[in-house]
Amino acid sequence: MRMPLSWLAEYTDVPEGVTGAQVAAALVSVGIEEEDLHGGDITGPLVVGRVLEFEEQVQKNGKPIRYCVVDVGQHGQMLTEGKHQEIVCGATNFEVGDLVVVVLPGGVLPGGFEISARKTYGRVSNGMICAEDEIGLGDDHAGIIVLDELLGAEEVAGVKPGDDAIALLGLGEETIEANVTPDRGYCFSVRGLAREYWHSQGSPAGGYRDPALVEVPAANETGYRVVIDDDRPLGGVAGCDRYVARTIRGIDPTRPSPKWMQKRLTQMGMRPISLAVDVTNYVMLAVGQPLHAFDVDKLSGSIVVRRARAGEKLTTLDDAERALDPEDLLITDGGEHLLAIAGVMGGASSEVDDSTTNVLVESAHFDPTSVARSSRRHKLVTEASKRFERGVDPQLAPAAAQLAVDLLVRYGGGTVDEGVTDVDHTTPRQPYLLDVTEPGRIVGVDYSRDRVLEVLRVLGCVVEETGAGTDATHVLVTPPSWRPDLVDGPDYAEEVARIEGYNDIPSVIPTPTEGHGLTHGQHVRRVVADALAAAGCTEVLTYPFVSDGLADELMLAADDDRRHAVRLANPISEERPLMRTTVLSTLVDALRRNVARGHKDVAVSEIGLVFRPHGPVAQAPIPGVDGRPDHALLARLYAAVPDQPRHAALVACGLAEQAGWWGPGRTVDWSDAVAAVQTVAAALAVPVVVANDRDRAPWHPGRCARISLTDGTIVGWAGELHPKVLAALDLPARTVAAEFDVDVLTAASAEPVQARQFSTFPPALTDVALLVDVDVPAADVEAALRRGAGSDLEAVTLFDVYEGEQVGSGHKSLAYRLTFRAPDRTLTTEEVNRFRDAAVGAAAEAVGATQR
Known part of the structure; x- marks a missing residue:
């Protein structure tokens, strides 16, 4: 919105000699952003010229250039010697005989652009024929100014070449351009900007003259x-x-x-x-x-x-x-x-x-x-x-x-x-019950009651200090019709601060409160991410959207609850309309994309939410906007939201260890996936049990481990993916993967861990080989050994598995190394043998193991 200073002066008092920059600064002080200043920065000669003739030539780049002869009158005898001037122009929107605006050598246009005679397009141009934006008259640069079109035939009837164009177009007067924000529509007028300038000057009595205060006849039935x-x-x-x-x-x-x-x-x-x-x-x-x-x-x-x-x-x-x-x-x-x-x-x-x-x-x-x-x-x-x-x-x-x-x-x-x-059919504005202490409380400045009421009145508000519902600290405020943005206490507080002056608000550096640090869940997620990175995985983020056919590609059973997915009403892609129920289902896309682009040894991981409705998803109600939903409606909204546990997954293929002069490389296998989950659990000090699981898609039935807590709560699965799944997903052979529930680990690690006292006495090692049925999980044997060995058992390590003629068909031999250490003494051989025998006895009772 533009405003010439002379027009501003008609509606409010403007001090003599004030500049456009000073007026703009005053408007800024009351929150009106300055966009630009126009006029007042042009120095002549800027004159009216008449195009006498021109020669048009098309340049190599296809641009037409006109070599014009322009009559600029008798202006500046020393400059032009009263002769017609040759001027080069790139515009084509004028004809011979048109009156144009010409800046002659020595003139200075807005922005300090000084004009001089110079050679361009092969000829000397003695000045420039101006467009609107070049003299600050507008934003149009499509062509030069043709005065007949700009002012009309009647207005230019008495205009002749050589006349001062600065006076003709009012360019000597400064015009302020303000950027009007959406909440201040009333400032899209000289009336509104003049009111704001009046406020910036302290709102003196009689200093503002509203042009809209005119006598208007009453409506009658004879009107149109x-x-x-x-x-x-x-x-x-x-x-x-x-x-x-x-x-x-x-x-x-x-x-x-x-x-x-x-x-x-x-x-x-x-x-x-x-x-x-x-x-x-x-x-x-x-x-x-x-x-x-x-x-x-x-x-x-x-x-x-x-x-x-x-x-x-x-x-x-x-x-x-x-x-x-x-x-x-x-x-x-x-x-x-x-x-x-x-x-x-x-x-x-x-x-x-x-x-x-x-x-x-x-x-x-x-x-x-x-x-x-x-x-x-x-x-x-x-x-x-x-x-x-x-x-x-x-x-x-x-x-x-x-x-x-x-x-x-x-x-x-x-x-x-x-x-x-x-x-x-307009409705009157309703009054607002304002606490006069609220502006000071919000802004942090002690505004007096009388000053608050004075500011509200100069803004045009109607203030009632007495009446129903009012007391010494509360008044009824009805905003003026031109201020639809004033609706509540903070709005009026902002106005008081604005009129009083933003510069009067002291700059106080707030004292930050002591932080509470990360929550336990945030700590756990960081530990999980760090542990997976330490295991060689690169963390990625994938979109949680999957296709309808992915469950079949993962070979999920018909009764697997991972098939129950939330369907989006307006999916980003029609090919992926479902929300994932496992992180692994989207992580395999990242692996496939990397392999397709030439990366053969890849290990990626992700921590993210999965969406598990565990049955049909209820239809969520659409609450209204007239108030906060009640408890019943909130309960229905929450009931329609599926469970969203946080899972972590990893998937890897290629080499786990690179080959080199040090020896041959090693291909990633199921044990790497299991070890990565164990690394995460160890970092959280959560003991886990690893056992074979032959019925968990999409893993290989003979190379899949179920990882659970010691109380049997399942944490996740790890191992090698099923060959048919790899073929369906176009993944490399022997790709391994793991997925586990981060929320389960978070809950399991919530209690503080009591550190075990470190013993300075030497450990006692003893080995035991147990013969068990081939179907007995090694994890069950280990659990039995731990139960029977007693409190001095420090570690149990499975170091050999044998199946062959020496143990007979249907059996296998599991060799364990038991490490014992007492906190207060060196264990004797008799004590170690007794502990070992107790452990073997517990294994025999639990799984039918016999010592070889």
Whole structure:
């Protein structure tokens, strides 16, 4: 939003000699961001020139270049010697005879860009023909400025070559450009910015003159007929809650808008077009209320505001035909002929033109959401839509219409119809019970009660210090109509801080509280990740989405609960609509991708959530937004959420140890997967038991280990994957994998571990070979040995397994080394033999083992 200093001075007191930079700084102090400064930084000669002739040549790169001869008048006899100047120009939007803006050598454009005569494209250019953005007049760089188009034929009738373009275009006056945030729509006007500048100066009494304070006639039944028929409000909010219409007849269509108005519009970056259009634009820029002018003679007698119907189309003022959406709010003639997309752009069929004498001025208030959606839907951002979607003052419509009527009558002649239409469905703002100590408590500054009330009143709020529900510390505050963003205590606290000055808020470095560190679960996850990395795995993250056929590829049984997966209603990929029930199901993709790209020795791991509904997933209810869900609704929401335990998995293939001069390499096998899980458990000081499991997909039935706690709680599985699974997933042969439940390990490691006292006495080693049936798990034998050996047993190690003729068919020999150590003495041979015999006896009783 732009604002010339002279226009600012009309609405508020501006100290003499103040600069644009100082005004911008004052606006920044009250929270209005400065975007740019225009004008005031151009030094001449910047003159009007007339194109006498040009020669156009197309360069090798296809760009046309014009070598122009320009009449720049008698300006600067010492500089031009009164001669026509040769200027090289890359624009092609002008013709011979057009008046253009020329900066001659010695001139300085915005940004300190100094112009000099220089050779370009093979010829000397004595100056430059300017575009809008080059002199800070606008953002257009599509072509150079043609004054006949910019100002109109009437305005340039007395302009001649050599005239000062700085004075003509108002470039000598500084214009401030502010960046208006979405919550401050009222600042999309000179009225709003002037109010904020007044606040920055301390809000002196009488220092602000509201241009919208004009006398407005009351509505009557003789006004132009307007019907609001919004049968499909968005979110229950009507698309139009106020529509003011005023009619002026007998306007002279040949009268141009006054020069001061054209200059203001030009300074604001808008092109003067015609009196009716210029007046509506001027009023919009002045007070922030978008207006629209219709040609009354092209209307049937009534305006109907409604939503679009299926299949309707409208050709807008930019000559684009637009297919309308049922959510688009429309202005129609009698409900049938389409006139405009409400709040966005008018239609071409009812626009005012050079023959318009009777004008209907529309001044309405439209719902911000409805306008914003239409603007984005049609990719049509206009000055009106930018204001409506940020919120326009609903009480401003009658005053804006009156301002436009007065200007049209003053400069266009004609008379105003006595009929005044004002369809008002707006609702008054409700007061808020404000604790006057809340601004100070939130901001951290001790604002007095009187100062808080004073700030609220200068903001335009109505403050009631007495009445129902109020006391010494509470007041009823009704915000002004132009501030829809003021709804609760923190909003008012922010306003008090803003008006008082952000710089007055002391900078206090907060004292941080002592941290509690990581939770036990976080510690466990870090230990697991570190242990897997120490085992040679690279940690990866995979998306938790899997395909419908993955369960079959993993050879999961029909009754396996891992087949019960959550199906996404709106999956990212239709090929992967399910949430994973195992981490391994997505980790194999990472392995396959690495192998496909040439990495033959791969070991990857991941810690992540799995989703286990354990049956059909309940339909989750959709709670409303009007309040917090009650306990019953929360219970239904939680019931629809599947269990999400945290698992860890690893998968590896290729070489576990590389070959070299030191010897042959070693291929990864099932024992590496088991050892990795044991490494994790040992890092957490959780004892685990490893046993064979022949019925756990997707592992090989003879090379799969079940890992569990000493109480039998299953931790996970590890081993070699089934050959059929490897073939289905296109993985290398003998690939190994493991998956275990991190939550189980977290719970098992929750209790503090009591460190065993270190013994300085020597250990006593003894070996024992036990003969058992071939189906007896070695883990059961080890558990029995531990139970029988007593408290001085330090370690049990299986170092040999034998099956052959010496032990007979159906049997195997397991050789264990038992390590004993007492904390207070050296064990004797008799004690060690007694401990060993007790351990063997326990194994014989538990699994039928016999000592060889």
